[in-house]
Amino acid sequence: MTDGNTDIAIAIPALLEATLFAADKHRGQKRKDAQKTPYINHPIYVVNLLAGVGGITDVELLQAGMLHDTVEDTDATPEEIETLFGYAVRSLVMEVTDDKSLEKQERTRIQIEKAPGLSPRAKLIKLADKTANLTDMIASPPAHWPLERRQQYVVWSDKVIAGCRGHNTRLEEIYDARAMEARARLT
Ligand code: ZN
Numbered sequence: 001m002t003d004g005n006t007d008i009a010i011a012i013p014a015l016l017e018a019t020l021f022a023a024d025k026h027r028g029q030k031r032k033d034a035q036k037t038p039y040i041n042h043p044i045y046v047v048n049l050l051a052g053v054g055g056i057t058d059v060e061l062l063q064a065g066m067l068h069d070t071v072e073d074t075d076a077t078p079e080e081i082e083t084l085f086g087y088a089v090r091s092l093v094m095e096v097t098d099d100k101s102l103e104k105q106e107r108t109r110i111q112i113e114k115a116p117g118l119s120p121r122a123k124l125i126k127l128a129d130k131t132a133n134l135t136d137m138i139a140s141p142p143a144h145w146p147l148e149r150r151q152q153y154v155v156w157s158d159k160v161i162a163g164c165r166g167h168n169t170r171l172e173e174i175y176d177a178r179a180m181e182a183r184a185r186l187t
Helices: 004-025 041-053 059-067 078-085 087-095 104-117 120-139 147-162 169-185
Strands: none
Touching (some): 004 041, 004 059, 004 078, 041 059, 041 120, 059 078, 059 087, 059 120, 078 087, 087 120, 120 147, 120 169
């Protein structure tokens, strides 16, 4: 499409549609911080990083960023996402969805193992997701996480992100800055 306005006329409602869906699905869920921030702030922040920092205008990628935790953490199904947002968005969401039937420790190991094989678009969602999580951890740590657990989180996050590099320098830079800040604060 050559007309920039037409692009925006499609992109904005498409992204807001995904935002409404995510807000509805995450209704009542809170982040782990002491302030009990509404969960929906997290995917909104992820999309803000992708678009605002990463300069990404790929609407499917931004929609998938908004929906990235819906299958893992709500009753949303892959089929529902495909019906509403198409197959490409569904498969991106599924690439970054953990298998909840596995033990937590196994899931974290698999994230490290799977990262290098993700599609470039899924890697960008991972980068923004981990950046958002580190940002939250610095600003308002999970209420019940002791220092050691926070340190382990940063180490693990770095290992996942090691497999997600090479597709967006600005997103990598902000991830690295947040990881450095987190490490400095957790000593
Ligand atoms: Zn997330």
